Amino acid sequence: MPENNIDVQQLIRTLKSGLDQYLQEHDRNDPLFVGIHTGGVWIAQRLHTLFSSTHPLGALNIAFYRDDFSRIGLHPRVTPSSLPFDITGRHVILVDDVLYTGRTVRAAMNELFDYGRAASICLAVLVDRSGRELPIRADVTGTSLALNADQHIKLSGPDPLKLVVSTTA
């Protein structure tokens, strides 16, 4: 496995061309970009620039929608969500760095619905890794990786963006 030297820029280019194709096939124009804190926002920023979007960038912090609150309490730091537009009737591209269990995406969609009724939501992730616990899949991915449960993948950034795979000892 190409550990520790995954080319993030290449994955973002793959994600961009995948999204171009997806939007064309589904006849969706002028989408809004919404990243999930923290890594998803970094990727959404890159895509937002590549698509020359004229809309502001949205950022979701799903801390208040997590399903593990009663087990672990509040996350230590919660940057407020910011959706500086009305999503009702709009096509939304929801962006995250890593899709793993699917729980974060579930929470993010619940939160999006509390802002309004989007016309559609498309899920774009940099890395689609194995280990799904919910019936959620990405529409567009930069790459897919088969990782064991003891392997972790983490995006660091925002500049430079680096993907690191590690294994719990």
Place this chain on the structure above:
Amino acid sequence: MTPHTIQLDQHGRLKHFLTTEGLNRQTLTSILDYAESFAGVSGRAVKKVPLLRGKTVANLFFESSTRTRTTFELAAKRLSADVLNINIATSATNKGETLQDTLHTLEAMHCDMFVVRHGNSGAAHFIAGQVAENVHVINAGDGRHAHPTQAMLDMFTIRRHKPDFESLRVAIVGDIAHSRVARSEIHALNILGVSDIRVIAPKTLIPDNIESLGVRVFHDLTEGLQDVDVIAMLRLQRERIKNAVLPSEEEYFRCFGLTGTRLRVAKPDVIVMHPGPINRGIEIDSQVADGDRSVILQQVSHGIAIRMAVMAMVMGAAPDSSGGDN
């Protein structure tokens, strides 16, 4: 255990919120930061997050209150909790049920949190000592002791306007002797690093030894307000006049009422706070209360965000394991 030790769990996290006294700066800053995140919820299409879904919050008000109770109620509802409002003055305690019996009855109904307002100092602390391990208590004002969520919403309001606590000059004006708000504010300001805290009141309304809390005492309003960044007004209880601690309302306003003229000695960008309800023409002039330096209505909105933050924090400090995932 004292109020400030009983309110923390073994990891130092808030499990009850009884007083600002004895907390560290990091805890107070977390409350303010979480409140900042929750403040956005009020502006959305759906003004709710599902954090406390399925939890039950009981508002136990042994003393009447409109704004504190309603903002606690709204805060709990915006966190998706179910809320019971129990006005104890008209309920079972009048039929001879003891406070302990009332608590145990409510616990048997699986309430997860008690928000307590009581005329006796130490009431919330007493209740926190009685409840089961998984039940949380928030002090919504106990006697002359503490009103920590009011103090924190005041800190939030200050930080929104003037984020550099260390450099601030803050004056608290009014009935310091009987005010739980003043006491909680003084502790919070000290913890957040404010070095110039002043209390301004007639001698009869200043408690002995207040200087030991790290404040300077003024008996002259104009002198005390010199160059201050923040003025925290207190509500004057009319009983103080009936009880002859003060000569008359007119006399009090003449000496300690906040007027536009007096405001001029403060910094030009001074903010004026008041916990409400306001006694217009007694402690504050209407022109000031409704003027451009007043942040009194912002305080009410901030109260919801602060109470959401505190409720979420104490409820999140449940005993258990850890771990997160994507």
